[in-house]
């Protein structure tokens with residue numbers, strides 16, 4: 023067994039290589055308890071391994087990201103630390119804070135929030151079904167609030183390093199738009215529009231939390 027590291031975008035992910043005496047030709051990649059494992063035939067030369075394994079891992083991670091593979095709590099915390107290391111630390115220096123992130127089911131009007139005191143992020147579980155690059159954007163957005171609490175120019179400059187930021191924001195706005203349209207279409211009463219305005223107004227951050235909905239409609 024050996025461990026290598028693959029990069030997708032700027033985020034590195036370690037994986038384990040296992041050599042199988044039974045396998046003749048095919049290589050395979052899979053997750054085992056959240057950990058990425060690649061099995062290669064023992065007959066493969068070191069050179070073939072160097073040539074074949076990295077593209078296989080890249081394809082596997084790209085497919086996983088596109089699918090928005092559900093992540094567990096540990097994965098989510100690890101992910102936000104990797105994102106901080108890749109995108110924010112080069113800009114602000116210092117150590118990576120002891121970031122933690124967990125899924126929550128009670129955030130219907132926000133995508134995420136953060137508590138600066140504990141560096142704890144809460145991510146709406148509505149994101150679980152979304153592509154990985156959208157989840158990454160929300161994680162990075164909330165992590166950046168630990169540095170810049172407001173949506174200031176400095177905050178947007180911090181996020182500017184994430185290549186999918188604009189695309190992820192558009193994705194989330196499209197999702198909200200479709201949801202609002204769906205709710206309006208289901209109610210024959212014209213006052214449904216005023217009730218959805220009331221819901222939007224309730225989105226302000228609650229006390230004790232900095233930062234509000236990442237990529238919410240009309241985000242500033």
Ligand SMILES: [Zn+2]
Pocket residue numbers: 163167173233234235236237
């Ligand atoms: Zn925000």
